[in-house]
Amino acid sequence: MKDQSNFIKTIMEEDLKSGKHDTIITRFPPEPNGFLHIGHARAIIINFELAKVFGGYTNLRFDDTNPETEDEMYVKAIKRDVEWLGYTPHGIYFASNYFDEMFERAVLLIKKGLAYVDDQTAEEIQKTRGDILTPGIESPYRNRSVEENLKLFYEMRDGKYKEGEKVLRAKIDMASPNMNMRDPVLYRISFAVHHNTKDKYKIYPMYDFAHPIEDAIEGITHSLCSLEFEDHRPLYDWVVRETEMPKVPRQIEFGRLGLKNTVMSKRFLKQLVTENLVDGWDDPRLPTIGGLRRKGYTKEAIRSFILATGLSKVNSEVEVDMLEAFVRDDLQAKAKRAFAVINPLKVTITNYPEDKIEYVDVPYHPDFDYGSRKIAFGRNIYIEKEDFSEVKPDNKYKRLSLGNEVRLFHTYFIKAYDVIKDENGEIIEVLATYDPETKSGSGFNSRKPDGTIHFVEASQAIKAQFNFYGPLLVGDDSKDLIERFNRDSLHIKYGFVENALKDVQLYDKFQFVRNGYFNTDHSKEDLLVFNETVALKSSYK
Incomplete structure (x- = not known):
């Protein structure tokens, strides 16, 4: 200022x-x-x-x-x-x-x-x-x-x-x-x-x-x-x-500063809390400072956003995207990079030894010295379900499919050759092979994979809960606020994070590669909990 x-x-x-x-x-x-x-x-x-x-x-x-x-x-x-x-x-x-x-x-x-x-x-x-x-x-x-x-x-x-x-x-x-x-x-x-x-x-x-x-x-x-x-x-x-x-x-x-489609009435917020429609005053769906903190917003991002909007004699309203852009820009420099698989699909690398686990030392951030973590690689891994298709849909598809190969971040090329399905025809496992000559950093670059995807080694993967948040209000804005409360505003998914995150602390912030920015919440027994802060997308224009 x-x-x-x-x-x-x-x-x-x-x-x-x-x-x-x-x-x-x-x-x-x-x-x-x-x-x-x-x-x-x-x-x-x-x-x-x-x-x-x-x-x-x-x-x-x-x-x-x-x-x-x-x-x-x-x-x-x-x-x-x-x-x-x-x-x-x-x-x-x-x-x-x-x-x-x-x-x-x-x-x-x-x-x-x-x-x-x-x-x-x-x-x-x-x-x-x-x-x-x-x-x-x-x-x-x-x-x-x-x-x-x-x-x-x-x-x-x-x-x-x-x-x-x-x-x-x-x-x-x-x-x-x-x-x-x-x-x-x-x-x-x-x-x-x-x-x-x-x-x-x-x-x-x-x-x-x-x-x-x-x-x-x-x-x-x-x-x-x-x-x-x-x-x-x-x-x-x-x-x-x-x-x-x-x-x-x-x-x-x-003038007041408002966020579009965001209600900041204390009476309404209190009603949501007292009627147990949200998880307390610091529920990440709420625009409370406690809720934003628990969601993963940083004080620096909030301050920058407030100061950037200026000071006026009239009330104004801005898109939530603008606030999220400040959060995203701040987290780009602060959030550690890590792997999380949110919709897991098991992949078995059949030509890799069953009793072998190898590790790759990788920095937590490409531009800042936040230390490093060891990524495990083994015979069984998890990838995102969205990263596999039995049949490659088109040439723009840069993920794993039968007969094609991808690079796993920081490790090897793998090629899928078969799938295992359940009684409903749902794919529950992908069978693949790896090429030991394609390890990252080995200088091997004679062929180009169909893309690069992230993964989590299965034997050391840590179970995790991922909370995603939708708009708090939906429907006709002429209706009562409680009628418009979006009871589908919280989506919970269960997956895995890499073993390096086993000792995470409350409010530790991560950019889960290709998934978005997340904040560590109050974890449960044998289950880490992460709240989505903002998605990975370009800044507000």
Whole structure:
């Protein structure tokens, strides 16, 4: 971002030049009510990278004002995701750290005649707000005295009233063309146990009241948020001004970045998790940061993608292919090469000794020193079913067929001469011979094979599960999201990987030759598990 220009960066530069600020301070303020997704990744990267450009810093602050939906599990997951993306917050804070001060600021508003306790129900308040063309109707409790409002507000704090029985509202303008300024609710009663403060509080501030105060307390200079908060900015400024906060942050909105055919609604993602339609918040089918990490995406690829899309004042949407291209480009340099046979077909090399295994030392990467592994070769091997055809279909076919030969990567030429079929006529084994004079690296090149294919030696092959992922949603986009959930979005195949991978670790990344990029997942007993990250294909254009 240092070499990029955008409207927020320009504002920050001007504020530093004018002396308005001497340090740029931003914040990332997630609500701990779910796992972060790729949209949050954009907010994280923008906040941290912009502050870093100017030598400033960024706070991680949890907007934990809604105890009914929040949980410590989410707090831990969010911390982990921010750290995984490569960022260390200047400080980690919670809105709940400031509940006492927020209460006192609300008392100040009451004393100034700018807040009142309303006995109307939520439904009644909603009905009297009006709409864009119709002014709202003032509450019958709007003109309570300061003394009565203070008494009632303290009683709300002390738990004297039931949930929904009373709220504290700002007294602004029920005829304002901005609906957010029509006496918004500032506090409501809740007896839910808070993940941080437990049962200490019986009332909780609303987001629109709490957020500007949090920013002001922390001295945030530029409060960056997505475009839907643009209409909330007058209320943000009102709260900071009327609560008489010493430091005045500036809210700036930027456009959201979406991925086509990708839903990032926390409510929808949570429903998938709670109804066990996916394997938790980090299911690789989900656009959560945890899901992308488990799928094999790298933090470098995600950062590069976010920065490449730029920063705009309007919402935008890009193809998933673009994100995958950044992942693929990053993995080309990082993923070790290895052999995996995903749809195995047994090949017996009948002229090779039964009790002999030989090894070839091969580097894990052709361009980087990631070490090497030993590829085993023996009488029995597995190849991909797609790499064999009884009859060569045409001259463009560059795989194994009866009467024709191929090179096995790093080893020998083999020629197929017969097949064994089951009672249904399905080929279960190919019989072949090898030419010992054609070993790779021996200088033999007098004839050209029909192609080169990969293989895994059978006696040392390790069983593996390969997970492939389809789109999360299918069908008519006018239908409910759960109706559109693709229950066929996970495909599992069982095959083998070469023996060199027996000690793989979680999140080890491989380019399985001719098959794609894969990430090592949580393995099972006697079964390695790999998730497809991206297929092998050219980069996004």
